[in-house]
Amino acid sequence: MKQPLLIIFLGVLGVLVFGLAQPATAQTSFTTQSQQKREVRNSLKEAKKVESAYSESHLDVSAYNFRKGESGRKLKKKKKRDQMPISEDGSAVIKPKVFSKKNALARVKKS
Numbered sequence: 001m002k003q004p005l006l007i008i009f010l011g012v013l014g015v016l017v018f019g020l021a022q023p024a025t026a027q028t029s030f031t032t033q034s035q036q037k038r039e040v041r042n043s044l045k046e047a048k049k050v051e052s053a054y055s056e057s058h059l060d061v062s063a064y065n066f067r068k069g070e071s072g073r074k075l076k077k078k079k080k081r082d083q084m085p086i087s088e089d090g091s092a093v094i095k096p097k098v099f100s101k102k103n104a105l106a107r108v109k110k111s
Helices: 002-020 033-049 101-110
Strands: none
Touching: none
């Protein structure tokens, strides 16, 4: 007799808990693309007005990309000095130009 009463009690309790529970919509809400763009524009304007010492931290808004479909964090641009290959003696390696641009156009037209 105790077993069926316990099952019925737990069943009723489960129905009440799941039936009365509201869906969790914590920080999500539907916004259109135009609303989102407007909010981003306004927040960037407000961020420009505020003077802060956070230009080199995660709070710097200029380090983020707000375009749809792109990653949120902007990539650091590599300096040309870092991209340039350096020989063992410390001088910059310059690749020789095999063909000039003028000759390349003439060669393409002939063939």
